[in-house]
Amino acid sequence: MIHFVGAGPGAPDLITVRGARLLAATDVVIYAGSLVNPALLASCAPHCEVHDSAGMTLEETIAVMRAADAAGKDCVRLHTGDPALYGAIAEQMMELDRLEIAYEVVPGVSSLFGATAALGCELTRPGVSQSLIVTRAEGRTPVPERERLSLLAAHGCTMALFLSAGLLEQAQEELLLGGYPAETPAAIVYRATWPDEAVFRCTVGTLARCAEEHAVTRTALVVVGEVLSGQGDRSRLYDPGFAHGYRHAEGSAEQ
Numbered sequence: 001m002i003h004f005v006g007a008g009p010g011a012p013d014l015i016t017v018r019g020a021r022l023l024a025a026t027d028v029v030i031y032a033g034s035l036v037n038p039a040l041l042a043s044c045a046p047h048c049e050v051h052d053s054a055g056m057t058l059e060e061t062i063a064v065m066r067a068a069d070a071a072g073k074d075c076v077r078l079h080t081g082d083p084a085l086y087g088a089i090a091e092q093m094m095e096l097d098r099l100e101i102a103y104e105v106v107p108g109v110s111s112l113f114g115a116t117a118a119l120g121c122e123l124t125r126p127g128v129s130q131s132l133i134v135t136r137a138e139g140r141t142p143v144p145e146r147e148r149l150s151l152l153a154a155h156g157c158t159m160a161l162f163l164s165a166g167l168l169e170q171a172q173e174e175l176l177l178g179g180y181p182a183e184t185p186a187a188i189v190y191r192a193t194w195p196d197e198a199v200f201r202c203t204v205g206t207l208a209r210c211a212e213e214h215a216v217t218r219t220a221l222v223v224v225g226e227v228l229s230g231q232g233d234r235s236r237l238y239d240p241g242f243a244h245g246y247r248h249a250e251g252s253a254e255q
Ligand code: SAH
Pocket: 009, 010, 035, 079, 080, 081, 082, 083, 084, 085, 086, 087, 109, 110, 111, 112, 114, 115, 161, 162, 163, 164, 165, 189, 190, 191, 192, 193, 194, 218, 219, 220, 221
């Protein structure tokens, strides 16, 4: 069985309990060495065979999985954050389907949420934004034309940019073109939850300069939106005048 496991954003205690148990028991690990914290591997059994996928192709990765499966061994494929976001797991799952090798996915804490925790903000603030767009600036991997940053920016909602720290000149231009006012709050979170985590707050109009000033070119998440300003309405959920399935409204006899 192949287990795609989300390693979390960096801090080794941010893997899930299920992921940690699988990692401690597995015979083979393939981990994304460029971003996964190697401290996680300390819990692996002494007999565990460890591969760093940073220098491997898809074909080589699948060959390791295939050999593990043929030998009746368990294999953990450790991806940074949550495997479903920019994890290149689809191509691996397709190959495993073709080879009729069983697999499962164990979710993880995305770096998006590691970064949000560092920012101490709610991404979906009532009266400000109730939507989050997760996207990236176009780099070597193309982004569909209909998902151009300027088109997405037209919604004015909270936006998170992965894989974009080195592309902020162009991204900033597109975000402004799409309609975010230049003074919209923004933040660059570098290495969220790692010991050297750093939070740089700026605005949409100063994103590129901010990244340049702090020499951030990789391993950073960009968050944009008015939710970062701390302004907004309180929620209806915890409003004393708002009844729901688990609580009566104050002064209401409703069952
Ligand atoms: N699946 C991962 C994302 C992989 S793509 C997840 O859910 O987090 C790699 C990108 O993720 C990086 O370019 C960066 O934008 C972001 N990233 C990964 N780890 C990060 C961290 N600790 N802090 C900030 N951004 C991070």
